[in-house]
Amino acid sequence: MEMSLVELGWRQFTFFEKRSVMDPTNPKEKFKGLENLVACCSQSGDGFTLFGEPGGAIFKLSRKMQEYCWIAHKRSLTSIALASNVLATVGEDEEGINSLVKLWQLDRIEKEAPFCVRVIRACPLLGVTRCPRACAVAMHSSLQHFAIGFSDSSLLYHSGNVLKEKPTKWLTVVDGVMSGTGDEITGLALAWLASRSACVLYVMTSTTVQSFVICNKAVVATVMHDAKGCIRDCWSFSEETNRLVVGSAEMVHFYEAEQSLMSDVDGGRGKCHALGRSNEKVHLIAFNNYVALLTRQPSAIPSSEEVWTFVLSIYDVEGQCVAFSCALPSVSQIFLLDSTIMVLSADGTLAHLVEKHIKSKLDVLFKKNLYDLAVGVAKRNPLGSEYLPEIYTKYGDYLFQSGDVENAVKQYIETIGSLEPSYVIKKFLDGSRIKELCAYLETLHKKGKANAQHTTILLNCYTKLGARDKIDTFIKQKLSCDVDVAVQVLRGANFTTEACRLCEENGLHDALLSIYIDDRAEYAVALAYIENMEANLVEKYLEKYGKLLLEKLPEQTMNFLIKMITSNEKIDATHLMKMFVGDALHCSRFVELALQADGHNSQLRDIVLELRLRQWSHRSEDSPSANAKIVALIGDKDLDQALQICQMFDFAPGIVDVYTKQERFDELIEYHMRQNNLKEIFELCELKGSPKLWIDAIIFASCEENIDANALQYLLERVEETNCIHPLVVLEILSRSNKLCVANVRDYILRWLRHQNEQIASDEKSIAASEAKMTQIEEQIESINYRVQIFQMNKCSACDTSLQLPAVHFLCKHSYHAHCLESYSEKADSCPACTRIRVKSGARDHGTDVFSSRSARKQFRDEMDATVDCMSLIADYMGNGLFDSWSGARPSNSGNPFEKSSVNVLEKSNAIGTNPFEWSSNVSSSTHSSSKTGITPVAASSAKSTNPFDEEDEELASTNPFGSGF
Known part of the structure; x- marks a missing residue:
């Protein structure tokens, strides 16, 4: 062969x-279902193939090898065309030249055959004078384009749906008599270019291949292609790609439909290959990416x-x-x-020919090192994308081993995203392959697959090559990479200009300022760069670089700081204080301005306080005015911080001021004690008057080894004047001292004894006066109990009119009309005048109120109604014992502050029954007296007398707080 x-x-x-x-x-x-098949044409559909027999039959073979046939033409069949489920056939039903074009609807079966939608007589379409035989038909899948070819090379075209409407208007594309070659048409194909709204009609004969461009039902261009014609089965057309493949005697030609629109450029020439040359071509089929x-x-x-x-x-x-x-x-x-x-x-x-799996194909190609073919096979195969990385890797390895480093890196570049970059990089680390390594790393960055190490290697390659243009391009392209690493590499290679530009492009303020200050010592440029930042960034970088800038550019830096403090862009001056370490002059100037701008900043005040105290600690003389200015810096907030600062420098005025503001007098007196400031201790005790402070002062004096005698005398005099500590307590504390003797406190003891004697004498006089008064009171009681009382009041004490019976007389010498008493007093056994006097004197409170009348009960109810916290009010009454007398369990609180005291002589006498004014005898005497006089006296228990113990006796009389004497 x-x-x-x-x-x-x-x-x-x-x-x-x-x-x-x-x-x-x-x-x-x-x-063997096709054993006797003699086909002159065929068309492939979706899951089936149609064969046309010369005798007029159509044979259908499905993918399941099912057979079906019907008679399309009774006499002969020449050509078929398939569009979706519509089949067009060209043939004859009777003798003579009487060509018919039939359209069959394959999905509609009637009478055991597809339904014939339309029959078109071909000969009348050319005119009555000629009657050539129709030999070819073409139909577009949209059914909008239809063409019929004749044996004399005549060609007709129709635009419109031939199924829905009968085609009446035909375009004569080629007139076989006038301009045709006379050759029989062996094939027709229709291509629709939607972007150009044009239809391309291909016409094949045994000697020529032509295409006609039809727009708006008119031929606008005719192209004669370079193929020398073909037989009936040696051409193939695909609507998906709009590609025509023609197999001529020597070559196989490939034509794109768009070429017919640009015939003036290529002259109708298409690609061609010498496939099957020198052999007679019988059949050609184009499918997928292959030509059979x-x-x-x-x-x-x-x-x-x-x-x-x-x-x-x-x-x-x-x-x-x-x-x-x-x-x-x-x-x-x-x-x-x-x-x-x-x-x-x-x-x-x-x-049938079964295509092998792509894996099998690649294995064959790999064995022969045909990696370029393997790439093409994988790209054209739907499953080939997953094999491409492996192919490129093997291809790159093959080229690298062959010494073709330049082409090898091109293959490795195709593996980015699937192959580990380190596998490739280590192959090109040799100094002679830096350019290829750069090409790979550049692509790695462009695809966003680079990490910090890759950036470092790439920039190192650039620096070794001295390729500043490459570095500039790298910066301008803003590739996805670790910019911090890139800056470090450029700085390390002394490409500081490029590093600065990279920092500016990416906003790396830290790195840029570090280059200006550390690498290039361009302090003015760094300061100018900081000045253009926002306030929060200014504060951050002044805190970091401010001290160095202040050393190198003191005036410019201070002017900038002053500008920032006095402007509306507020910065926290406290964060900038460390830049003034060791520079007291500039620090003082800055702090004063900052404090003026923000006087409420407690942290700033503390800083100023510390600064002033540092200056104060170096002074040789202490100035009260300077101390006052320093104390004025201590505000009312954050006093603990101010106290620590003052303690650090042992600034006594500040410590005293803080303790005083915080009212920490115990700690203040301890501080004075540590400082041995007796005068300040005494002044503090006099100011606060607290017994505890005086006791602390006395204890300090007793423990002091060399206390001044005058100071001790002064202390004792002040304690004696305030009378806040009992002298025995003072003597008890001082007696513990090993340094003090009786002579130190002799005058104090004598004064106290003298005062005690005077007090005893005064008490004796008071006792004598009280005994005399008690004697007088006893006589009055005896008179009331055993003697007749004469009531000589002739006017009512309430209405000041003459008394008329019935009248009520009280032992307090007040008399009332009965109706006046009822009007002025809710208690029938109490004198209204005396009751009001007691109320006005404030005798009634929660602890001492007399709950012996209805008014007291009413007042309690009123207070309950008015209060929002009833439980607290009740608890208050119960806590004072005001409800105890209601239950009768024990006598109510008399209001006498010494009632429960063991030194209450009167109470003791009552308890043992020696009191001549005991209530039982009073009651009997009063009753007896009233029976003798024949008037209605009020009970003695209800009378208001000058006896200071009447109220106590009254309360002992009854346990009912609301009881009445009547």
Whole structure:
């Protein structure tokens, strides 16, 4: 077998396997359903293939090997065209030249055949004078374009849906008599270019290939292509790609529909390959990325009965390789079924070519180191994308080992995102391969797959090459990378200008200022850069670099600080204080201005306080005015911090001021004691007058070894004057001292004894006066109990009118009309005048109120109604014992503060029954007296007398606080 030129230049593989098709009803037997089929044309559909027989029958074969046929034309059939489920056939139903075009709706079966939608008589379309035979038909899948070809090369075109409307207006594209070549049309194809609103009509004859561009139902361009014609089955057209493949005698041509619109550029020439050259082409099918070509040549075996030998070759045109090739002794036809090449042999057996899995293809190519072909195979295969990284890696390794480093890195670049970059980088770390390494790392950064180490390596490569232009490009492109690392690398290589530019592009203030100050010592530039920042950033970087800038540029830095403090952009001056360490002059100036701008800043005041105290600690003389200014800096907040500062410098005025403001007098007196400030101790005790402070002062005096005698005398005099501590307590404390003697306190003791004697004498006089008064009171009581009382009041004490019976007389010498008493007093046994006097004197309170009348009960209810906290009011009354007398369990509180005291002589006498004024005798005496006089006296217990114990006796009389004497 003689091989074509292409086959000699293209590598040949076996990417397909030829397998026999078995009978679905009997899997052990080969399928022979097409054994007697003689087809003149075929069309592949969705899951089926249609064959046209010369006798007019249509044979249909499904993917399940099911057969179906019907008679489309009674006499002959020439050509068929398929668009979706519509089939167009060209043939004759009767003798003579009477060509018919029939349209069949395949999905509509009637009378065991598809429904014939329309019948078009072809001859009348050209005119009555001519009657050539129709030999070709074409139909676009949209059913909007229809073409009929004739044996004299005439060509008709119709635009419109031929199913919905009868085609009446036809465009004569080629008139066979006037301008045609006279050759029979062997093929028609329609391409629709939606972007151009143009239809391209391809016409094939045995000698020529032409295309006509039709717009608005008119031919606008005619293109004569370079192919030298083809036979009926040696062309293939795909609507998906709008590509026409034509197999002429010598070449296979490829035409794109868009080329017909640009014929003036390429002259109608398309791509071509010498496929099957020098062999007779029998059939051509284009599918997927392949071209299947069936050729025949004289048999090379003389004894063979077959005259011809058929060769089926499948070409991968883009990969420029032969994917499959085999010799077949006898072939009837090849056709396409579901994108699979089917081979029908003369004996009726059917075979199909199965494409191998991509993995198997790649294994074959890898063994032959054909990585370029492997890349193409993977790209054209739907499953090939996952194999591309492996292919590129192997391809790169192969080229690298071959010494082709430049092309190897191109392959490694394709693996970015799947292959670990370190695998590639370590191969190019040699100094002679820096350029290739740069190319790989640049692409790595562009794709956003670089990390800090990759950035470092790339910039190191740039610096070693001295490629400032590359560095500038790297900065301008703003690639995704670790900018901090890039800046460090550039700084390390002394590319500070580029590093500064990179920092500015990415807003790296820290790194930029560090370069200005640490690397380039451009302090003025750094300060100017800080001045243009926002207030919060200014504060941050002055805190970091301010001290150094103040040393290098004192005036400029101070002017900037003053500007910031006095402007509206407030900064926290306390954060900038460390920049003034060791620079008291500038610190003082700055702090004063800052304090003027923000006088309420307690932290700033503390800083100023510390600064002033540092200055104060270095003074040789103590100035009261200077101390006062320092104390004035101590505010009312954060006193603990101010106290610590004052204690750090032992600034006594400040310590005293803080303790005083915090009212921590115990700690203040302890401080004075530690300082041995007797005068301040005494002044503090006199100021507060607290017994505890005086006791602390006395204890301090007793423990002091060298206390001044005058100071001790002064202390004792002040204690004696305030009379806040009992002298015995004072003497008890002083007696513990090992240094003091009786002589130190002799005058104090004598004064106290003298005062005690005077007090005793005064008490004796008071006792004598009290005894005399008691004697007088006893006489009055005796008179009331045992003597007749004469009531001489002739006027009512209430209305000041003459008394009239009934009248009420009280032992207090007040008399009332009965109705006046009822009006002025709710208590019938109490004198209204005396009761009001007691009320006005404030005798009644929660602890001493007399709950012996209805008014007291009413007042309690009123207070309960008015209060918002009833429980607190009741608890208050109960706490004072005011309800105890209600229950009768014990006598009520008399209000006498000494009632419960053991030194109450009167109470003791009552308890033992020696009191001559005991209530039982009073009651009996009063009753007896009233019976003798014949008037209605009030009980003695209810009378208001001058006896200071009357109230106590009254309360002892009854346990009912609301009881009445009547």
